[in-house]
């Protein structure tokens with residue numbers, strides 16, 4: 001093509017392009033609207049967590065109850081404590097047995113042991129889950145046999161049953177964070193009409209005598225009354241005060257996993273429990289997952305501190321809801337999602 005013919009051809013092309021643009025502009029309202037832009041891909045990796053086996057947690061609870069009431073200073077209490085230590089060791093945990101003696105409000109001394117089971121103690125990023133393993137020496141809310149100790153299948157054994165199943169899960173499915181599972185002793189023999197300091201003697205001691213100086217877990221969660229039929233977990237007041245974001249995350253997660261029947265996103269007042277002393281003395285913002293169904297004449301449920309708190313009160317669906325939520329939280333933390 002010669003120099004002289006090139007310019008007119010380019011002019012025609014330019015005119016054609018301009019015409020096309022003009023037509024497209026005029027026809028715009030009559031054309032089908034284009035699809036909205038795709039939303040940005042959320043940068044949230046999908047984290048798979050192992051299945052929490054509620055049957056296994058249930059067996060852990062049954063075993064504890066079969067020792068007899070875990071009342072401090074009794075052979076059943078001693079035997080159960082030894083069994084718990086053995087189980088955590090079997091799952092590969094390093095276990096510290098922290099002895100604690102404290103005055104019983106009715107007189108005498110209560111002797112106990114806080115069982116601190118550490119998964120990968122060498123790792124500095126750690127999370128803490130806790131429960132109490134003792135049971136109450138009286139059934140003061142029952143109408144009969146008030147002086148006899150209760151089984152405490154829900155009040156004590158349920159939280160520990162969940163922790164043991166988490167220990168087994170961690171052995172089977174290793175993570176790269178440290179996990180401390182703490183079983184507090186001497187929680188449940190306080191004065192219902194008296195000072196809060198008569199309760200939670202094991203956690204009071206631990207919180208002033210940490211197994212590691214300066215212990216500061218990434219987060220800390222207490223499980224209490226986590227196994228009974230009709231359980232309802234509300235956002236407890238002290239937990240909301242010290243760790244509102246953790247509370248919201250746990251309840252959101254439980255709801256996303258399909259456990260909205262149990263984890264109700266409503267606020268409730270504060271409860272005297274082990275977390276209170278952990279917060280007060282060790283300044284660790286521990287939250288409490290505790291059932292407050294408010295049926296019968298107790299906020300903790302009609303079975304609370306009665307002989308109905310036996311193995312028959314335990315509902316595997318509740319154990320699954322709590323255990324799966326905790327397991328998923330741990331594996332999400334491991335993946336850096338929380």
Ligand code: 1BN
Nearest residue numbers: 155188190192199224272273
């Ligand atoms: C929770 C379960 N607690 C006892 N059993 C703690 C508590 C202490 C509850 C004082 C009410 C009053």
Ligand code: ZN
Nearest residue numbers: 136155188305
């Ligand atoms: Zn209790």
